[in-house]
Amino acid sequence: MLRAMSTAPIKTPCVKVCFVDPAAGLCVGCFRTMDELGRWTKYSDAEREAILAALPQREAHYADQHPGSKPTMR
Numbered sequence: 001m002l003r004a005m006s007t008a009p010i011k012t013p014c015v016k017v018c019f020v021d022p023a024a025g026l027c028v029g030c031f032r033t034m035d036e037l038g039r040w041t042k043y044s045d046a047e048r049e050a051i052l053a054a055l056p057q058r059e060a061h062y063a064d065q066h067p068g069s070k071p072t073m074r
Helices: 034-040 045-065
Strands: none
Touching: none
């Protein structure tokens, strides 16, 4: 007998604004790296939480380095 696996949605910082700044190597919508974007579904919950915790600092740093940018500040 097959048992259905429950699949809880994966938490994501995606804000549906996908634009990668090639110089920064970051998506300026969610502030994840290309590597993080590509591996997101393969990370453990703990790995995703660690990345999520780093995003506000990345966003602030990006805003400091790019005056006039409009940070999303979740």
